[in-house]
Amino acid sequence: MRSTRRVIGIDPGLTRCGIGVVEGRPGVARLVGVDVVRTPSDLPLGERLLTVETAVADWIARSRPDVLAVERVFSQHNVRTVMGTAQAAAMAIAAASRRGIPVAVHTPSEVKAAVTGHGRADKSQVAFMVRRLLCTPGLVAPPDATDALALAICQLWRGAALDRLAVGGWS
Amino acid sequence: MRSTRRVIGIDPGLTRCGIGVVEGRPGVARLVGVDVVRTPSDLPLGERLLTVETAVADWIARSRPDVLAVERVFSQHNVRTVMGTAQAAAMAIAAASRRGIPVAVHTPSEVKAAVTGHGRADKSQVAFMVRRLLCTPGLVAPPDATDALALAICQLWRGAALDRLAVGGWS
Numbered sequence: 268m269r270s271t272r273r274v275i276g277i278d279p280g281l282t283r284c285g286i287g288v289v290e291g292r293p294g295v296a297r298l299v300g301v302d303v304v305r306t307p308s309d310l311p312l313g314e315r316l317l318t319v320e321t322a323v324a325d326w327i328a329r330s331r332p333d334v335l336a337v338e339r340v341f342s343q344h345n346v347r348t349v350m351g352t353a354q355a356a357a358m359a360i361a362a363a364s365r366r367g368i369p370v371a372v373h374t375p376s377e378v379k380a381a382v383t384g385h386g387r388a389d390k391s392q393v394a395f396m397v398r399r400l401l402c403t404p405g406l407v408a409p410p411d412a413t414d415a416l417a418l419a420i421c422q423l424w425r426g427a428a429l430d431r432l433a434v435g436g437w438s
Numbered sequence: 439m440r441s442t443r444r445v446i447g448i449d450p451g452l453t454r455c456g457i458g459v460v461e462g463r464p465g466v467a468r469l470v471g472v473d474v475v476r477t478p479s480d481l482p483l484g485e486r487l488l489t490v491e492t493a494v495a496d497w498i499a500r501s502r503p504d505v506l507a508v509e510r511v512f513s514q515h516n517v518r519t520v521m522g523t524a525q526a527a528a529m530a531i532a533a534a535s536r537r538g539i540p541v542a543v544h545t546p547s548e549v550k551a552a553v554t555g556h557g558r559a560d561k562s563q564v565a566f567m568v569r570r571l572l573c574t575p576g577l578v579a580p581p582d583a584t585d586a587l588a589l590a591i592c593q594l595w596r597g598a599a600l601d602r603l604a605v606g607g608w609s
Binding site: 314372 | 527534
């Protein structure tokens with residue numbers, strides 16, 4: 268098992284999809300890259316989905332992550348946006364699987380607990396801790412981007428623990 | 439405008455995804471092909487999504503439809519399966535868009551009304567009318583398959599009407 272891992276985190280959405288790549292090991296995380304993909308709501312759904320997929324595929328090609336981490340989408344989410352969220356997540360998951368990259372899924376509370384120690388932390392606290400953990404206090408990034416980085420950090424922490432428990436992969 | 443259209447209908451789902459292709463014009467529909475794609479629930483989500491996409495892409499390549507019709511997914515659906523339904527629909531829509539094929543979306547009640555005259559018809563009535571409209575009384579096909587055919591027939595009927603109203607495409 269390599270001690271350093273690279274993870275791409277996806278905060279899925281059609282209007283805004285956060286993409287964050289980090290590298291490290293439990294307790295140590297370094298920022299590799301961050302992005303937010305936007306698709307206009309007046310574009311046909313198929314083109315919006317392909318835009319998300321292309322962006323994720325480009326980031327996978329550029330950053331060569333070991334694993335993709337994505338937020339588990341619940342139907343209890345905002346019903347107005349949950350379909351777009353689920354469909355954007357599907358495109359990201361498919362983009363990873365197409366390239367043989369394992370996919371890990373974390374709940375929002377797992378992510379919050381991993382970066383703040385508290386499963387019900389608010390967005391600003393998550394963003395604050397992401398900047399602190401990555402040693403990038405001046406990082407200018409919207410919440411979708413810091414949420415994607417939080418997912419990637421969560422996978423870096425938890426994935427390693429799961430690795431030790433179950434021999435055989437990160438997903 | 440060509441008088442005859444070919445439509446691929448998708449009844450999206452991860453466990454079972456119905457695919458039905460019909461050809462015709464309002465009032466006249468002919469069966470081209472029908473299929474149900476199944477993916478086992480113990481397969482990783484990414485592989486299930488790719489299996490659905492590959493099946494839809496294969497049917498598009500084989501049947502060369504003018505338009506893909508898919509059911510609008512509501513968050514009011516069964517919450518246990520709605521995420522898989524939305525994600526399977528995303529793969530079908532992306533498969534069509536990738537090939538430049540327009541995508542049309544219909545609500546369940548639009549589909550039922552188109553084939554039975556009643557927006558709240560039950561599944562067996564939809565299946566009965568699909569067989570009658572396609573002149574295939576002995577067609578052996580599960581409900582996912584007849585639902586996909588009903589969607590395609592709905593698009594054949596309604597799409598033509600929308601064409602006359604709005605010059606410029608079927609989606």
